[in-house]
Amino acid sequence: MNFYFLLFDKFETLDLFGPVEIFGRIPDARLNYISTKGGxxxxxxxxxxxTQNEGRNYYQRTGYSDFDAKSS
Incomplete structure (x- = not known):
């Protein structure tokens, strides 16, 4: 099972690592760290x-039509 965590500059560390700790305990979980630009x-x-450069692709795949690719 894949889990995607969309990160941005100056994110709060605990806001990420709390869920990462929980989801990481699921058997066969794959944690993916993505951002709109990667790096x-x-x-x-x-x-x-x-992070992987998956931000735009992820939002397009999931059907989020309100993602503004120009803002990245």
Missing amino acids: IITSAQGTQIL
């Missing part, structure tokens, strides 16, 4: 996460 995203506390 390293830094939290407000300085934690850095390497």
Whole structure:
């Protein structure tokens, strides 16, 4: 089972790692860290996460029509 976490600069570390800890306990869980541009995203506390450039593709695949690709 895939779980996707969309990250942005200056995210709150606990807002990410709370759910990551829970979802990571599910057998066969695959945790994916994505952003609209890919690369390293830094939290407000300085934690850095390497993300995949999947933001636009994820939103297009899931049918979110209100995603503004121009804002990224």
